[in-house]
Amino acid sequence: MVGEPLARSAHRRTLSSQFTTSTYPGGPRNNIRHNNSSFSPLPPLTHRRRYLAISSLLILAIIFILKTSAGAPFHRITSVYSKPNLEDQVSSCGKLTTPTRTTIYGTDTVYIPGPTQTVTVQDNALIQPHPSKAVVFILIMWSKTSAIEGALLVKSILMYNTSPSEFHIICDDEAENYLRSRFALVHRPRQHILIRFYKPSWQSMLDRIEREGTIQTDHSAGLPGLMKLFIHEIVPVEKGIYIDTDAFFISDPTLLWNIFETLKPSTAVVMSSHPDQNSPEWNNASRICSCVMLLDLEKLRNLRLMDSSIYQADSTHRFPSALGPEAFRAMYGLPGGDGRGRYDNVRLGDQGYWWAIVSHRPDIFEPLSYDFEVTSCLLNTYNIGLGNDDTDESEELSRQSFLIDTPQEGIVVLPKLLHFNCLHGTDVYMNWEGWSHPDNILAQRWGAALKYHEGYKWIWLNNGGGSSMQMEATSVVFADEHFASEISL
Numbered sequence: 201m202v203g204e205p206l207a208r209s210a211h212r213r214t215l216s217s218q219f220t221t222s223t224y225p226g227g228p229r230n231n232i233r234h235n236n237s238s239f240s241p242l243p244p245l246t247h248r249r250r251y252l253a254i255s256s257l258l259i260l261a262i263i264f265i266l267k268t269s270a271g272a273p274f275h276r277i278t279s280v281y282s283k284p285n286l287e288d289q290v291s292s293c294g295k296l297t298t299p300t301r302t303t304i305y306g307t308d309t310v311y312i313p314g315p316t317q318t319v320t321v322q323d324n325a326l327i328q329p330h331p332s333k334a335v336v337f338i339l340i341m342w343s344k345t346s347a348i349e350g351a352l353l354v355k356s357i358l359m360y361n362t363s364p365s366e367f368h369i370i371c372d373d374e375a376e377n378y379l380r381s382r383f384a385l386v387h388r389p390r391q392h393i394l395i396r397f398y399k400p401s402w403q404s405m406l407d408r409i410e411r412e413g414t415i416q417t418d419h420s421a422g423l424p425g426l427m428k429l430f431i432h433e434i435v436p437v438e439k440g441i442y443i444d445t446d447a448f449f450i451s452d453p454t455l456l457w458n459i460f461e462t463l464k465p466s467t468a469v470v471m472s473s474h475p476d477q478n479s480p481e482w483n484n485a486s487r488i489c490s491c492v493m494l495l496d497l498e499k500l501r502n503l504r505l506m507d508s509s510i511y512q513a514d515s516t517h518r519f520p521s522a523l524g525p526e527a528f529r530a531m532y533g534l535p536g537g538d539g540r541g542r543y544d545n546v547r548l549g550d551q552g553y554w555w556a557i558v559s560h561r562p563d564i565f566e567p568l569s570y571d572f573e574v575t576s577c578l579l580n581t582y583n584i585g586l587g588n589d590d591t592d593e594s595e596e597l598s599r600q601s602f603l604i605d606t607p608q609e610g611i612v613v614l615p616k617l618l619h620f621n622c623l624h625g626t627d628v629y630m631n632w633e634g635w636s637h638p639d640n641i642l643a644q645r646w647g648a649a650l651k652y653h654e655g656y657k658w659i660w661l662n663n664g665g666g667s668s669m670q671m672e673a674t675s676v677v678f679a680d681e682h683f684a685s686e687i688s689l
């Protein structure tokens with residue numbers, strides 16, 4: 201209901217902005233011509249009469265056109281920039297339901313429903329098409345239970361995102377089917393939504409780990425969890441936000457996305473950092489959390505984050521050797537102890553490897569504000585939760601815990617993304633038995649928030665009109681396999 205008037209108002213904005221232009225006929229351009237003619241020698245009398253007659257006819261014609269154009273502004277309307285939706289071209293499902301997207305400089309992207317319409321814009325406004333303004337999420341969901349959690353995360357994104365959303369979801373059939381059952385309820389979203397399912401086979405993931413040669417997992421998330429180290433090899437986007445499934449937003453995800461703009465040029469990985477945490481049993485890997493990550497995937501590809509037997513076999517040496525092996529060696533020694541086995545001393549699955557990477561290369565790392573990872577795991581959601589709505593910031597800060605000796609010491613945590621990890625005894629954190637215990641402190645803090653977001657109906661997301669939703673599925677080819685096919689050319 202909102203999208204159509206929005207699209208129209210964008211039209212109107214564009215047209216009205218043309219009123220302010222100084223280059224319409226009758227303006228300075230014609231004056232210049234008059235001035236010029238006054239400098240030229242006077243033509244003979246007959247020529248002057250013919251000139252006056254033609255001029256009068258022209259003026260009459262112009263007045264006639266102005267009157268019959270029903271009040272429309274008569275402006276020098278020149279080129280039109282209209283380009284088909286980029287995603288349409290890479291659609292793998294062949295269902296091109298997205299209406300033509302016309303990019304207009306200085307306004308939002310407009311999705312025009314129905315047959316293609318021509319949008320006219322001022323020529324001086326056509327500088328460059330806007331880059332895609334979508335917030336890009338990369339999620340991994342393996343099994344239905346993981347998708348049940350992840351669907352709540354996705355729903356919260358759609359509830360709050362003020363930008364279009366892109367979801368790149370690495371998943372199996374069960375997870376895809378569950379998510380599709382929820383997406384099917386949304387047909388009039390407020391913002392454009394793109395969903396792409398990436399479907400690696402179990403064997404293809406095993407093979408990639410095999411080609412890496414040194415890593416293995418000790419973690420319950422197992423093999424799919426290790427794929428967090430290979431996102432840059434699976435998802436062909438420039439950058440994205442990775443979030444574990446056991447989390448949901450309580451504010452606009454665009455705020456998290458905007459952090460990319462604030463990063464140092466060398467930064468490729470952003471995650472929350474807790475230098476105050478000591479965990480000798482985990483080699484201190486709990487000082488980071490690979491649960492919420494801003495990933496510059498293009499940089500990680502250029503760094504060749506993870507090694508492969510295919511890269512090792514490339515004798516041209518045109519590319520730097522992979523970053524992973526040297527980082528893992530620096531922290532954990534030789535794989536298997538003698539360099540011939542696999543690491544058996546790395547804890548917390550992928551996080552142990554990320555910890556080695558960002559410890560070895562602090563130049564590519566920046567800490568994430570805890571606002572975006574309010575975690576129930578060990579850190580007790582920093583002792584914050586729903587409560588008195590008139591609490592001021594200094595009072596809130598005085599109560600918060602686990603901020604001393606961290607990058608956020610003295611800075612109040614204003615929760616935007618809640619992360620319910622370490623709730624044991626259940627596959628789905630929403631079913632954790634603690635939620636039903638009135639005395640449970642986590643339930644007191646956040647139980648109502650969970651209940652609201654869980655119970656929020658997908659059909660309530662149907663509050664737009666002109667925006668569309670596009671779903672695709674694709675198989676997975678890892679970057680090292682692409683590389684193999686390139687070098688054999």
Ligand SMILES: *[C@@H]1O[C@H](CO)[C@@H](O)[C@H](O)[C@H]1NC(C)=O
Binds near residue numbers: 478479480482483484
């Ligand atoms: C963990 O951190 C502590 C305190 O900084 C340090 O003494 C210890 O060597 C670290 N352990 C590992 C395995 O890095």
